[in-house]
Amino acid sequence: MHGSIDWFDKSEYIELEQSFKEQGATILPTHPVFNTAFDWGISKVLDGPRRSNDPLLNMHRIAKIEDLYKKGILFMATPWILSPSINKIIYARPLEEFWNGIGRSGGDRFGMAIIGYSLPEHDNYARQAIYSLTRNYQRLNWGIDYFGFRKTPLVLVDYKTSDKDIDNFKNNYRFIDFEKSTLHMNGFDHEAIEKIFA
Numbered sequence: 001m002h003g004s005i006d007w008f009d010k011s012e013y014i015e016l017e018q019s020f021k022e023q024g025a026t027i028l029p030t031h032p033v034f035n036t037a038f039d040w041g042i043s044k045v046l047d048g049p050r051r052s053n054d055p056l057l058n059m060h061r062i063a064k065i066e067d068l069y070k071k072g073i074l075f076m077a078t079p080w081i082l083s084p085s086i087n088k089i090i091y092a093r094p095l096e097e098f099w100n101g102i103g104r105s106g107g108d109r110f111g112m113a114i115i116g117y118s119l120p121e122h123d124n125y126a127r128q129a130i131y132s133l134t135r136n137y138q139r140l141n142w143g144i145d146y147f148g149f150r151k152t153p154l155v156l157v158d159y160k161t162s163d164k165d166i167d168n169f170k171n172n173y174r175f176i177d178f179e180k181s182t183l184h185m186n187g188f189d190h191e192a193i194e195k196i197f198a
Helices: 011-022 065-070 093-099 124-139 163-172 190-196
Strands: 007-009 042-044 059-062 113-115 154-157 181-184
Touching (some): 113 190, 124 154
Parallel strands (some): 154 181
Antiparallel strands (some): 007 059, 042 059
16 A cells, blocks of 8 residues: 555656647657656556546556666656655555545455554554454454354464563554454464464
């Protein structure tokens, strides 16, 4: 939900291309990603019909990202990444579609895990989303058998080495029902994977 180093927004290039056409230019502006002789394996991040004003409509993913970065594109094209800061919610509009309906999700899943996320104070928006997801997961349809399937405990994976760190972690997640959870504080190892897919 934070973009990626292989995501590039084509919106500014489309505006530049339109400006060139309006001024009667016979050639299109060059661009290291969207107008170049190189084939980077470009595809849209999302397929299917979109609203005409959807900010993700022009978001593209580059399959050959290693080759692209070898070309030294610094300052000529930058990937779309929502940087970790307390102000990120202000400029996160292109990703708001991912959050639509998240408060209603979680109840219909049979398994859920939270890996390596300690709920820092500056991520209050994420706290609300995780609260809704876990609350729905642990309260709705818990213990009900669906054609032989039942919900498994919520798995929380992190790396905490002291009792104090574990207590702080649990305090951050105090809205979790730990009776319906499995805590794994040894990091993301093979045992964690086994617990996630148990």
